[in-house]
Amino acid sequence: MSEITQVNHTEKKAFLVKSSSLKEVRIFCRDVFAKLQIDQGLKDELVLAIAEAAQNIVKHAYKDSPNQDELMVVKISCEGNKLEIAFYDMGTPVDPKKVKHREIDNVKPGGLGTFFIQEIMDAVEFKDGKKPWINHLVLTKQL
Amino acid sequence: MSYKVTEEGNITTIHLDGEIDMDVTEAAKEKIFPHIDAGKVVHLNLSNVQYMDSSGISVLIESHQKALEKNTKVIIKDVSKSVLKVIMMAKLEQILNLE
Numbered sequence: 293m294s295e296i297t298q299v300n301h302t303e304k305k306a307f308l309v310k311s312s313s314l315k316e317v318r319i320f321c322r323d324v325f326a327k328l329q330i331d332q333g334l335k336d337e338l339v340l341a342i343a344e345a346a347q348n349i350v351k352h353a354y355k356d357s358p359n360q361d362e363l364m365v366v367k368i369s370c371e372g373n374k375l376e377i378a379f380y381d382m383g384t385p386v387d388p389k390k391v392k393h394r395e396i397d398n399v400k401p402g403g404l405g406t407f408f409i410q411e412i413m414d415a416v417e418f419k420d421g422k423k424p425w426i427n428h429l430v431l432t433k434q435l
Numbered sequence: 436m437s438y439k440v441t442e443e444g445n446i447t448t449i450h451l452d453g454e455i456d457m458d459v460t461e462a463a464k465e466k467i468f469p470h471i472d473a474g475k476v477v478h479l480n481l482s483n484v485q486y487m488d489s490s491g492i493s494v495l496i497e498s499h500q501k502a503l504e505k506n507t508k509v510i511i512k513d514v515s516k517s518v519l520k521v522i523m524m525a526k527l528e529q530i531l532n533l534e
Contacts, residue, residue, distance in 0.1 A: 311458040318454070318486070336486075336517050343488055347457050396526055400500075401493035404525055408489055411524055 301328060304367035307346070309354050309381065317346045317366060324368045328375075330435070338375070338433065341412040342366065344405035345379055345429060353383025353427060365425075373435045380425040388418040438466050447475040452483040455491030463494050471501045471509065482513035491518075492525050499531055510534050 305320050307313040321342050325335045349364050364381040393410065394403030409416055413431045421428040436453040447470040455463060470477050477498070481487075495511065502509045510532045514522065522528055 311456070314456050314458055314488075315454065333520075336520070339486075340488060340521065343456065347488065347490070350457065399496060399527070399530055401497045402489075404489035404492055408521075408524060 300371050302367065302369040304365055304378075306363045306365045309350055309362040309364050309383070311347075311350055313364075314343055314346055314350070318343050320366065321368065328370055334435075337412045338377075341409045341431060342368075342377055344408050345377075345431065347405055349379060349381045349383060349427075353381050353386065355384070370435070375433045375435050377431045377433075379429040379431075380421065380427070382421075382424060382426045384426075386418055386427050386429075391418075436462060438463075440466070440470075442475075445474075445476055446478060448478040448480060450480040450483065454486040455484055455494070456486070456488045457490040460490045460494050463491070464497070467494070467498050467509075468501060471498060471505055471507060474505055474507050476507055477502065477509045478512050479509055480512045481515060481518055483515075484518055485515055487518045487521055489525075492521060492527070495522070495531055496527070508532055 303324050307316055318339050321339045322335065325338060330338070346364065346366065354362055362382060364379060367378040369376045369378070391406055393407035394400065396407060409431065413433050415432045417430045419428040419430055436451060436455060436459040438452065439450040441448045449466055449470070451463065467477060467479065479498070498509045512534045514533060522531065522533070
């Protein structure tokens with residue numbers, strides 16, 4: 293359990309949808325979590341979960357229409373002890389029923405990103421994206 | 436990601452440095468796989484890798500499985516605490532050769 297000194301805080305940033313943006317996503321998250329004084333262990337886990345969700349957007353949301361100018365937005369909000377991370381993109385609509393991780397005992401490359409997100413976060417929810425966004429993913433964690 | 440390769444007999448030691456994510460996995464495979472294909476025992480030193488995501492974990496799994504096919508092995512050495520945590524989250528600490 294982390295002690296949050298800055299109880300209400302929101303920051304968001306847009307990133308190009310490409311694999312080289314993932315490092316920028318991590319830098320953004322680490323910066324926000326440092327302001328929130330989240331301890332290192334939890335910070336590492338949250339950064340991994342966020343980076344995995346961003347990676348899923350890069351890998352899946354735009355696979356049918358790769359466009360170098362497409363943007364995704366990551367928004368981190370902390371109210372009291374509730375941390376909410378929202379992702380917005382304009383890629384192919386995600387069918388939540390099809391978002392599954394592989395069986396963890398069936399060891400093979402791939403399929404772990406969604407597992408990590410679910411392990412780390414308390415809740416993972418796909419909401420209807422409001423225009424201009426198509427997908428709106430929300431991850432929450434009680435701190 | 437940067438890297439350094441040293442060879443001694445049948446052992447190739449590959450030191451990876453930096454953060455291993457989707458953006459660098461192909462480069463990591465290009466550094467690792469040829470040594471496995473050549474039948475070398477590969478020591479993968481991760482002491483300077485502080486971050487690894489699911490793509491990096493996939494490289495470790497793929498390297499391990501490729502080595503089994505080639506009757507050799509990949510030994511992951513000096514893994515950092517933060518990367519070990521991710522390996523353990525994936526329940527791979529008993530599958531991969533960790534030293």
